[in-house]
Amino acid sequence: MNAENKATRIAQIATSLDPICIGRPRPHVDDVKVIGGVADLRQPIPIKYQAVRERFKNAQNNMWFPSEIGMADDKLQWNTGALTEAEMWMFKLNISYLTASDNLVPDNLVDTIFPHITAVELRQYYRWQCAEEANHLESYLYILESFGLDEGGQGQIFNIYQEIPELANKLNWNLKFSNNLAHSEAPIGSREASKLLLEDLIAYAVFEFLFFPCNFTQIFALANGQKLRQTAQQYQYIWRDETLHADNGIWVINQIIYENPYLWDDEMRERALAIIVEGVRMEAAYAKASMPDGGVFGLSLKSYLKYNQMMADQLCLKLGLPVLYDVKENPLPWMNNYALNQEVNFFEGRVREYRTGSQLLWD
Ligand SMILES: [Fe+2]
Ligand SMILES: [Fe+2]
Structure with missing residues (x-):
């Protein structure tokens, strides 16, 4: 954050950069809040939010490494014309x-x-x-390296986000919320800053709850057709993390609202719905750009757009908002097969179960 633009804090709200004071009382659980807390942030206790602590431990148990998945089959497919032009573009x-x-x-x-x-356990999770x-970045790099593409070939692919307007727009849409918050003059802890924070959190909940699974359907659809199945394994592990x-992102929003109900007024609820609608529109534009022929084998543009709306409805429900599209049925039920905490893996080869308790179901 630019020092000049960095918002000041309302006095007493905790920051881990505060000087250490001899004799300061031990942090008390009542002083811990998701935002606006005043407890000392340098001690791992008291833990107020056990759900976050559990999530942190689940995440630790989910640790995985991209290089543990062999990529030879995908390399062969990529280099021997196993994918159609439309599939390669997607x-x-x-x-x-x-x-x-x-x-x-x-x-x-x-x-x-x-x-x-201002809650240590949440800072730890972040x-x-x-x-x-x-x-995840390492995984994407490893995938393209595995295909045997030199730096030029990889670079052409990685650079597409700033060549295709629908991709740039979608990324800029999230960046807009980041910049609104990062460059706000409103002091941290003020009503205005906290509302900008909520907007940013909602836009990034759209990102991780809606954009990511929608994008993953494209690779899992290829895997359904026996293509790029090792890449799909990489994406499965990424998806588990993203879940x-x-x-966590949705929990944070709801907990902030619970602790600061004045923030969740009619205007903010309207704003939240508008953000989700904009997100759905961004995703639909991406879908059309990446599947200009109306889809690929096993994944139609139409079902993708319906899945997009279904995820938006689920996000609305999770935030206590009315549904926007009222999608009655999952258009891509096979997506559930790609959730990783299953007893039996459907891929042959070595998909290792790193899991313990993470919840991968979508409801
Ligand atoms: Fe990620
Ligand atoms: Fe993520």
Whole structure:
């Protein structure tokens, strides 16, 4: 954050940069809040939010490494014309967008959200999430390296996010919320700053709860057709992480509202719905750009757009908002097969179960 633009804090709200004072009382659980708390942030206790602590431990148990998944089959397919032109185009836009977006998420956490957060267990979870986002970037790089593409070939694919307007627009849409918050003059803890924070959190809940699963359907659809199944394994592990990120993001929004009900007024609820509608529109534009022929084998543009709306409805419900599209049936029920905490893996080869308790179901 630019020092000049950095918002000041309302006095007494905790920051881990506060000088240490001899004789300061031990932090008390009543002083811990998601935002606006006054407890000392340098001690791992008291833990107020057990749900966040559990999520942190789940995330630790989910640790995985991209290089543990062999990529030889996908390399062969990529280089021997196993994919159609339409499938290759879809894949390229997909991995370019996801790579750029997996940069945006941790940067948003560090540059905009983190200074507002005054619960140590939540700061710990965010730190871990940043490491996972770095691991996702590593996965995308590893996938393209595995295809045997030289730097020029990889660069052409990674760069697509700033060549296709629908991808740039979608990324800029999230960046707008980050910048609104990062460059606000409103002091941290003020009504205005907290509302901007909520807007940013909602826009990034759209990102991780809606954009990511929608994008993953494209690669899982290829895997359904026996194509790029090792890439799909990589995406499965990423999806499991993203599921926890989305759960956490939605929990944070709801907890802030619970602790600060005055923020969740009619205007803010309207704003939240408008953000979700905009997100659905961004995703639909991406879908049309990445599947200009109306889809690929096993994934029609129409069902993708319906899935997009279904995820928006689920997000509305999770935030206590009325549904927007009232989608009655999951148009892509096979997506559930790709949730990773299943007893039996459907891929042959070595998909390792790193799991313990993370919840991957969508309801
Ligand atoms: Fe990620
Ligand atoms: Fe994430």
